[in-house]
Amino acid sequence: MCVDKVRFNSILHLFFCLALCCLAPAPSGAQWLDYPTKGIPRTPDGKANLSAPAPKLPDGKPDLSGLWLGDQWSPAGRRPNPPGNARSSPPEMLPWAQKVFDERRASQIKDDPEARCMPQGVPKASTLPYPFELINASGKLVMLYEMYSLRREIFTDGRELPKEFISPSWMGYSVGKWEGDEFVATTAGINDQVWNIDLAGHPHSDVLRVTERFRRVDFGHMDIQVTIDDPKTYTKPWIMPAMRYTLLPDTDLLEFVCEKNIDPQHMVGK
Amino acid sequence: MRFSLAAPLLFSTLVTALVPARAFAHHSFAAEFDARKPVELKGTLIELEWVNPHAWIHMEVKDESGKVTKWDCELGSPNLLMRSGWRRDSLKKGDFIIVNGSAAKDGSNLANAKTVKLADGTRVFNAGSSGDAGTPGAPVQ
Numbered sequence: 524m525c526v527d528k529v530r531f532n533s534i535l536h537l538f539f540c541l542a543l544c545c546l547a548p549a550p551s552g553a554q555w556l557d558y559p560t561k562g563i564p565r566t567p568d569g570k571a572n573l574s575a576p577a578p579k580l581p582d583g584k585p586d587l588s589g590l591w592l593g594d595q596w597s598p599a600g601r602r603p604n605p606p607g608n609a610r611s612s613p614p615e616m617l618p619w620a621q622k623v624f625d626e627r628r629a630s631q632i633k634d635d636p637e638a639r640c641m642p643q644g645v646p647k648a649s650t651l652p653y654p655f656e657l658i659n660a661s662g663k664l665v666m667l668y669e670m671y672s673l674r675r676e677i678f679t680d681g682r683e684l685p686k687e688f689i690s691p692s693w694m695g696y697s698v699g700k701w702e703g704d705e706f707v708a709t710t711a712g713i714n715d716q717v718w719n720i721d722l723a724g725h726p727h728s729d730v731l732r733v734t735e736r737f738r739r740v741d742f743g744h745m746d747i748q749v750t751i752d753d754p755k756t757y758t759k760p761w762i763m764p765a766m767r768y769t770l771l772p773d774t775d776l777l778e779f780v781c782e783k784n785i786d787p788q789h790m791v792g793k
Numbered sequence: 794m795r796f797s798l799a800a801p802l803l804f805s806t807l808v809t810a811l812v813p814a815r816a817f818a819h820h821s822f823a824a825e826f827d828a829r830k831p832v833e834l835k836g837t838l839i840e841l842e843w844v845n846p847h848a849w850i851h852m853e854v855k856d857e858s859g860k861v862t863k864w865d866c867e868l869g870s871p872n873l874l875m876r877s878g879w880r881r882d883s884l885k886k887g888d889f890i891i892v893n894g895s896a897a898k899d900g901s902n903l904a905n906a907k908t909v910k911l912a913d914g915t916r917v918f919n920a921g922s923s924g925d926a927g928t929p930g931a932p933v934q
Contacts, residue, residue: 635820638821786819
């Protein structure tokens, strides 16, 4: 009897839930692809006002939060280089690095671990045709990458990078601080399985230090200037061409899990 | 006015041209496919496989003698396709499709789809993962 009563209650509960589901309003968009972002500046026609001033954090620093996509991947195309890009400089590789780089180019970069769905490392992960989200949290800035669902924590609680890394990682370890209106993140401890620090195929060593200078130009635009400091690989620190991003409003990150990756077995290179 | 529109377009095209084509996929296009080996595949959709890192078209192609061959055609990722407005039901099993793309270097019945059209010429996925302007899921250029 008791069991029957439990079953009856369960069925009643199920019907109640189904009824609630029927009463609930239908979602306005497809999953989270086009869900309106609340509280953002908009133009009279309802579109996000990408040229509105950059939002501020309570302490007056620019708020970097939002979904960002590299300009070269957006329909509007890449904006011209910012004036500061004059500082960018080509890498001058040490002989071993040049040899590795040339071999990679000759083999069409077929052995890039990314093709096996391994994490891209820093800064390469920020150069891909998928958005990343920046989220302010207590004592850290969190970066969530859509591609391969990776994440980074950039600690802002005043800690220093460790002098040694007992467990170098794919995405490294990052600390950040404000220098005026620029957020400066320094990353080290990137493991030797990260093969290339950029899409071109440049190598790195265990002493790599990546400095990313984030600058939110206005509500809809952000630049990141990246300096590569790796004395075991390059003759001197070099600055990558400016990475420019546009905000993606009214959408959210999608999950990206490599469920079925058959490419590596067909990658013959030359 | 015309110039103000054309200049950024030209610039972005130039910049895009400097970016390796592999950048659009999660792997090197040239390591797997041969842009000098174009293929045109006409046949029936067996399945649109909606999986990351690449969606796949599995199709049957019948030659003049009536022999049926199965081909697998790589598209962009479902994430990129969805952000471009395409869905897992944009193609249905049994649809007659025409795929233009590049064949795999290893000689298998594998291709990278550049354009996918229905029998009436309608383009689906606005065109592979190779990074061409018509790449499904790739940004419009």
